[in-house]
Amino acid sequence: MNAVIYKKLGETIYHEKLVNGLEIFILPKKGFHKTFATFTTKYGSIDNKFLLPEKKCITQVPDGIAHFLEHKMFESEKGDVYHTFAKQGAFANAFTSFSRTAYTLSATFNINENLTTLLNFVQDPYFSDETVEKEKGIIEQEIKMYDDNPDWRARFGILANMYKSHPVKIDIAGTVNSINQITKEDLYACYNTFYHPNNMLFFVVGPVEPEEIIKLIRNNQEQKTFSKPEEIHRIFPDEDAKVNRRSSVMNLPVQTPKVFVGYKESNPGRQGQELLKYELSLNVLLELMFGNSSEAYEKMYNGGYLDKPLTFDYTNEKGFGFSVIGGDSREPEEIINIVDETVFKFKKESIKKEDAQRIIKKEIGSFLSAINSPQFIANQFTRYRFNDMDLFDVLPTLENLTEKDLEQVLHLHFSEESKTTLTVIGK
Amino acid sequence: MEDVHISSSEHNGLQLHLCSTNKFKTISIMLMIKVPLQEDLTTARALIPHILNSGTINYPNRKLIKEKLGEMYGATLSADVQKKGDHQIIMFRMEIPADQFLSIPHSLLKLSLDLLHEVVYNPLLENGKFNSSIVEQEKRSLKQRLSSMYDEKILYANVRLIEEMFKGEAYQFPASGREEDIVSLDALSIHQVYKNLLENGFFDLFIVGAFNENEVKSMVQDIFSEQHNNNPIKEISSERKVGNPVKVIQDRMDVNQGKLLLGYRTFSTIQDEDYEAARVANAIFGRFPSSKLFINVREKESLAYFAHSQIESNKGLLIVMAGIDFDNYERTVEIIREQEYAMKKGDFTESEVAQGKAMLISLLLEAYDTPLGIMEVSIQAIDSGLSNNLNDEIKRISRVSKSDVVRAVNKWNLDTIYFLNREEYINECSNLQKVR
Incomplete structure (x- = not known):
């Protein structure tokens, strides 16, 4: 077990990698009541084509299977795991993203028992034809719930504009049609490929003793047998920096049209500190250019094109990346024009030091607010680690950013060939 | 189990609730102004926090307020309106980094409370009423927020259920009001409702984070120096309707x-x-x-x-x-x-x-x-x-x-x-x- 101390934040993280490959991180939080744990596999909706470990042949699985598998893990031969947790006074949940599947636990007592249940249910797959069929009805309703959410539909609309073939453009839950093709054999194939401890990370945050928790996990893992860790071969289609479509229009039942401007990342291969600095720079840039104290927003608001702040975000995982700026507007064309003008103007002029510093301070403030939440830390720490970054390096990296860093990223990310727009209009 | 303690005290009629703890990286502030729900005033009251947040005497527009917040190490200030029981609640939230993360020698807490007070008590006025361009802007913005409710179907269904269940009662409308009320409201009428709110609203101020309690108490005493209504709200709901057919x-x-x-x-x-x-x-x-x-x-x-x-x-x-x-x-x-x-x-x-x-x-x-x-x-x-x-x-x-x-x-x-x-x-x- 080794410890890393983050003096300024007043946090210490304990780490150990077990022989079977499982990485464990513990963040003790004195004075807290809740222990929150995540058990995460580096496996998400984009991992739909891969080499089967034993047969050495390529397989392509139905869309939405990572999410389907996440649902099915909660069922064991003895029944529903929710009830085991409820009996132990704890809450369990899970989520699937493009590149991760995480199982979460939240408990204020019976900590050792609950952590053991979390370890055991995620490492005990049980699928039968009957239970797989039964889940299809539930997930069909989940897909339809998202179908009624215009922002969710628009997100996948703009990803389809950006990407020709990368699976990031496919809805995480798949479609009613694709999930109906899923069989228990598919689920076992995915489970056996991606749920090896060597591809997973266990994070615990709360009022715990690190030594004791690591010992508990180690003992639990030593009682189980796992195959020898093998390298996972994921297969992704070629995708260049150009967008698939420059623009598109969607018809959905909305009162006010929605407009989105997206930029596809031209170099989505960055990892580690390079990625950290790049994505933090982009977040600062987006806030500076389009945030609620920006000239662009003021212009849109005063012009009557917009009634609430723009939304914007940047996503980057190994192999794909994009930024999306969006808003509800009766004048979508005006929004697109102002976004274009803003990018043009920023590229032509240089960024003022005091402007950059003001936004950097704001980002530091929102990072500090975010890490008040143990759930945020657990979920994000894992995401950073899977991309060779350290969540707690966000603070020093932000503090050291300069306007020159921002300018560099500005020219790399916002290019005409990587831009696409989407307008959503009422039916 | 480390004990987190909340201590309450009254200052010029305002109820102050302090929780001094080192658990967090930030200091959080929330001001709640509570008034009985009144059907004819719901929409005007829903506009008030947004109007206040759009311009004050010293920071006459939104951009200047945002810049001031930016200078205060990315402090955030947001306004919202809620409905709870038979009351409408107007609230302001602020969050600032804890002292140890700042490179400035003095505490941000006083600056934050000053700004919060300025926003609530010193709005930008013209001829004794709210600034009309801010009011028109916020009316449009509220209209937009109400109409976007149709796009979120679960929320919409929820609003419709409440409307049907509490027909004829003040509780029937969402806390953010009704679209049809907006057109008749103007800078003068909303300002009247605002003055009434300051007079009759019940003020609760919450502060959670690392600070010295006594220092903060005297800060609040000095900054929120107006006399606040301190008649406690006793009954939160008078709901006693007997069963009708479903x-x-x-x-x-x-x-x-x-x-x-x-x-x-x-x-x-x-x-x-x-x-x-x-x-x-x-x-x-x-x-x-x-x-x-x-x-x-x-x-x-x-x-x-x-x-x-x-x-x-x-x-x-x-x-x-x-x-x-x-x-x-x-x-x-x-x-x-x-x-x-x-x-x-x-x-x-x-x-x-x-x-x-x-x-x-x-x-x-x-x-x-x-x-x-x-x-x-x-x-x-x-x-x-x-x-x-x-x-x-x-x-x-x-x-x-x-x-x-x-x-x-x-x-x-x-x-x-x-x-x-x-x-x-x-x-x-x-x-x-x-x-x-």
């Missing part, structure tokens, strides 16, 4: 999934003896993935992805929600009602009661791990009139027995079934009538 309401919209909501009157609010029993009942009935609704609607029948229930603590209202296929309306209503009847007959085990209580205690404990949770616990203590001591609160949950739960559930009365159905015309109205 109302069945159906709307049609362009949706992919039917949204089914059942609105129950529970006849117990946070001020009632049996409130904790009603919460334990809801834990068994529908709040958690281990509850009856989830097991029976989702796990056993695969009818829904979400199927749960929640209580409005200050109104005596319980809402069941499920997203279902249009054709499964009758079957789902039937299963939900079977769970209700099972609860009423006491058809659940002692261990389900123990489990429900354990989960509620767990939620209570974890509330103390977030600034907002601490504020929430302290608001509940204010509303209930009971102590906010953690051990007392745990005791109140622990002593609920199975018979308490059965008694509380038997007061529940289904008032309205609301279904947001798809648009095309299918003749199933006759089926809907049968459901009772």
